Amino acid sequence: MKILVIGGGGREHALVWKLKQSSLVEKIWCAPGNGGIVEDAECVAVDSGDVAALVALAEKIAPDLTVVGPELPLVNGISDAFARRNWPIVGPTRQAAQLEGSKIFSKEFLLRHNIPTAKMYGAYSSSQDACAALQTVDWPLVIKADGLCGGKGVTLAPSEEAAREFLESVMEKHELGLGGQRVLLEETLEGEELSFILLTDGQRYAPMVPSRDHKRVFDGNKGPNTGGMGAYSSDDLLPAALRERVISTIVEPTLNGLATEGIPYQGFLYIGLMLTADGPKVLEFNCRLGDPEAQAIVARMDFDLAEVLADAAAIRLNPLRLRWKKGASVCVVLTSGGYPGKFETGKHIDGLTSIRDNIGVEVFQAGTRLETNSLVTSGGRVLGVTAAGPSLEEALTLAYRAAEKIHFDGIHYRKDIGAHSGRVKAAGD
Numbered sequence: 441m442k443i444l445v446i447g448g449g450g451r452e453h454a455l456v457w458k459l460k461q462s463s464l465v466e467k468i469w470c471a472p473g474n475g476g477i478v479e480d481a482e483c484v485a486v487d488s489g490d491v492a493a494l495v496a497l498a499e500k501i502a503p504d505l506t507v508v509g510p511e512l513p514l515v516n517g518i519s520d521a522f523a524r525r526n527w528p529i530v531g532p533t534r535q536a537a538q539l540e541g542s543k544i545f546s547k548e549f550l551l552r553h554n555i556p557t558a559k560m561y562g563a564y565s566s567s568q569d570a571c572a573a574l575q576t577v578d579w580p581l582v583i584k585a586d587g588l589c590g591g592k593g594v595t596l597a598p599s600e601e602a603a604r605e606f607l608e609s610v611m612e613k614h615e616l617g618l619g620g621q622r623v624l625l626e627e628t629l630e631g632e633e634l635s636f637i638l639l640t641d642g643q644r645y646a647p648m649v650p651s652r653d654h655k656r657v658f659d660g661n662k663g664p665n666t667g668g669m670g671a672y673s674s675d676d677l678l679p680a681a682l683r684e685r686v687i688s689t690i691v692e693p694t695l696n697g698l699a700t701e702g703i704p705y706q707g708f709l710y711i712g713l714m715l716t717a718d719g720p721k722v723l724e725f726n727c728r729l730g731d732p733e734a735q736a737i738v739a740r741m742d743f744d745l746a747e748v749l750a751d752a753a754a755i756r757l758n759p760l761r762l763r764w765k766k767g768a769s770v771c772v773v774l775t776s777g778g779y780p781g782k783f784e785t786g787k788h789i790d791g792l793t794s795i796r797d798n799i800g801v802e803v804f805q806a807g808t809r810l811e812t813n814s815l816v817t818s819g820g821r822v823l824g825v826t827a828a829g830p831s832l833e834e835a836l837t838l839a840y841r842a843a844e845k846i847h848f849d850g851i852h853y854r855k856d857i858g859a860h861s862g863r864v865k866a867a868g869d
């Protein structure tokens with residue numbers, strides 16, 4: 441099997457690493473890849489959001505399977521373009537990807553199918569209308585820009601003043617671009633968050649192990665939101681009774697709802713949940729794996745990912761093939777100092793060879809670039825130090841011990857990944 445992986449972050453490195461272990465796999469390309477993926481796959485410099493360029497690439501290399509990491513190519517219709525040519529691909533169509541691409545579309549879908557979610561106050565396409573609605577809501581209020589905003593489109597407004605300020609910045613100053621043309625106002629939920637990710641071929645589905653990510657840049661869930669500072673997975677995150685409830689009240693109604701609306705969904709579906717006192721409720725859908733979550737999840741896979749993904753693309757997914765290592769896993773993201781604000785790049789990364797043979801630890805690369813003979817930083821999130829072990833404590837020990845061996849100028853990472861203490865109550869925690 442020859443496989444094309446689209447994307448160039450830690451998630452894609454984790455996917456490439458796992459796919460490469462399959463005896464079925466003969467060759468992997470990655471577009472665009474990064475300084476670490478280049479060791480495991482042939483990287484091709486194609487922008488991962490550019491569907492026409494990706495079609496041209498696939499025309500040339502003729503992969504047997506294409507696996508899409510990020511949301512942008514999906515929302516831009518890569519699956520539709522490949523399906524028209526009968527090229528096997530894992531990832532939902534443009535229409536199905538609207539579950540992530542439009543928060544209003546996904547909220548209306550949830551409400552139509554009576555799937556538990558935060559109450560919607562309304563959806564607005566002008567800041568005047570949205571501001572007028574502020575008189576009728578409870579506080580704090582969650583405001584969501586409708587379109588893709590790279591993790592910057594949601595705020596928890598404690599007061600009318602804060603809400604007006606956010607509405608003005610997204611709807612009048614267009615600080616988030618087109619993503620902020622419409623907004624959704626919704627009720628604030630309280631509880632802990634959980635990522636429930638599944639793989640479906642449109643007929644059958646297989647859940648991934650449960651995971652939780654950490655979005656804020658500093659320990660104790662402080663500081664601004666990032667693309668993810670780490671994640672962990674353990675079976676304890678989702679006890680059997682809660683799992684049953686998530687499946688019967690959320691997963692099955694969602695997949696049935698898509699089917700009855702004639703929206704076939706094929707690929708990974710990420711369901712962001714808030715575990716409230718009233719039971720689990722949907723915060724959002726993503727049409728792909730989360731980035732740090734993917735690294736923690738891949739570390740627990742005990743099956744042939746290439747075979748399973750090829751089956752999903754061919755609509756013959758066998759959920760029984762997905763076997764998981766017992767215990768837990770964790771991904772600690774090492775970032776450039778200053779991220780998610782301004783940061784410098786081009787810093788030499790040392791220490792990776794000293795942990796290369798550590799059993800149970802893998803370092804997935806994200807913002808890295810290979811320069812003549814040395815690896816340098818090229819982005820905000822640089823590396824994902826990922827470890828699996830029989831318990832969360834053991835996985836954490838392995839990951840942090842390895843992280844301590846890695847050095848680059850300005851390195852920053854959270855020391856509390858996987859700590860249960862940081863109860864998540866506010867938007868973006």
Ligand SMILES: Nc1ncnc2c1ncn2[C@@H]1O[C@H](COP(=O)(O)OP(=O)(O)O)[C@@H](O)[C@H]1O
Binds near residue numbers: 628633723869
């Ligand atoms: N209704 C809500 N109540 C409380 N917190 C929320 C609510 N909706 C979102 N959040 C918080 O904001 C974060 C980001 O919102 P989300 O809907 O996941 O959008 P995105 O990931 O696209 O920014 C969530 O992870 C959660 O912490």
Ligand SMILES: [Mg+2]
Binds near residue numbers: 712724
């Ligand atoms: Mg989210």
